[in-house]
Amino acid sequence: MYEVRFHGRGGQGAVTAAAMLAAALLEEGKYAVSIPAFGFERRGAPVVSFLRCSDRPIRQLTNIYTPDCLICVDPTLTRSVDIFAGLKPGGTLVQASNRPIDEVVLSEAVSKVGLCDAISIALEIFKKPITNTLMLGAFAKTTGIVSLAALKRSLEDSDFRDAGLRQNLAALERGYEETVVYSIPQRAVA
């Protein structure tokens, strides 16, 4: 079982991203379940969604408390939310940020980081800071859990209009290409 928690703000598409990733994993013959966390969703407010994937059918329909990977589609969230709560030791962070790696907020559990300047790219492609498909590309590059090809097919099967589909496919590819992956040395356990 591999567990992912998405962090974003209302309107950035974190919930949609979890569902699109589930569809791509399904494409690859895996089992996947996504669940949004529930709140009074408002544009700009912190939101969370969850995704589980496995080679076997997934039975538990619950939130995720100890994720293997965090996908944070907003660069400012770490100021207001402890996105690292429960992250498994040796976990992965896929972060939208234009900061150099040594200025990115991390926790001790993080051993791998994928950094993508998703806001800048999104403003070029969409003229809006919508980063979710970009960050799916970043996730694929960072973890290899899903292939870029499966993500593309998942997008093509979604309800995008033509122009929207082209933009999102471009965002996916650029998210993949322009993500830089860092290994974080783990502190020795005392």
Next chain:
Amino acid sequence: MSTATLDKPAARKQKVMLVEGNEAAALGVALARPDMVAVYPITPQSSLVEHVAKLIADGKMDADIVDAEGEHSVLSVLQGGALAGARTYTATCGPGLAFMFEPYFRTSGMRLPIVMSIVTRDGITPQSVWGGHQDAMTVREVGWVQVYCETVQEVLDTTIMAFKIAEHHDVMLPVNVCLDGNYLSYGTSRVELPNQEDVDAFMGAKDVNWHVALDPLRPMAVDPLTGGSGGKGPSTFVRYRKGQCKGMQNSLRVITEVHEEWARCFGRSYAPLVEDYRMEDADYAIMTLGSMSGAGKDAIDEARDAGKKVGLIKIKTFSPFPVEALIKSLQKVRALGVVDRSVGFRWNCGPMYQETLGALYRLGRHIPAQSFIGGLAGADITVGHFHRVINETEALLSGPASTEPVWLNEKD
């Protein structure tokens, strides 16, 4: 769960899709080909009726849709439709169900086989828009058949089966398909979509209003004034009530038969009334209802790996309460922990726990049993919570049960 025991393989390959529970329900409704749906949106049911409206707008579903001004009108409109011979459907929850209560009560008395999803939501107040079984539990004594689903696939399949159960001549009662608000309504997973031709063959010829009809060519009085203490009032009223009770009891057999037929046609079998999970040699058991059951089964597997002789009993059909089927499951266990997602205010316990005590009396066994209440108002019931349920139920083998419920999310 879908442990396929196929007599004959499904006639056609089924399309694989990724959908949320609410969309799965809508797809099931479309495949069952209702003539009329009436809707009023309410969280967490809204996306279900939006999906239904879209299927109709896109021409993928041939039904009249009435966007009524409130839930009372929704069900009243459907009563008219059903009396005119239509196959009818709606969905609601929580406050919408409360507003619907007057026609809701009348539906079973008039023996109208309306199918309605309850996308279960906790009761207000305190103010909350999240899942919980309180709404469906509150109306469990009104003569509707109520079944609870565990998975997104089961929502799709059961929604179709519900029409066949409701319209069966030995039943002729309305059916609620209950799917947990939030976790199941918005939970997105893989489903196999049955082929329309295969569903048509499964459903057979439509025969909805053979017993009572608004038909100018054969006028009849529907729902006449009866009761009171004189003339034929008392006996007539009793005849109606006994008929409803008989229909409810008959539904236990029909639900079982329809599930068996579903498994033969589509290769997916579900325990129709009560599911035994790893119960073969269980000394004690926990009981679950609805979407919590998946995490419960995962916890049981881990407990079994740790050498504990524990099993899980899942109720699918809650109304009518499947006493005989449950008695079979309860025959050997020596302690029981019952997990409810709602509150029974009168007995200070969960409603399913209370019903189960009645079944144990029928069985003639007095075993220690504990009520656990969790998952209220959108709270999570995790594998960890279930380990607590398992451990505290195991302790009952050698200690007394409390008369107080255990509130699983009290410290969350």
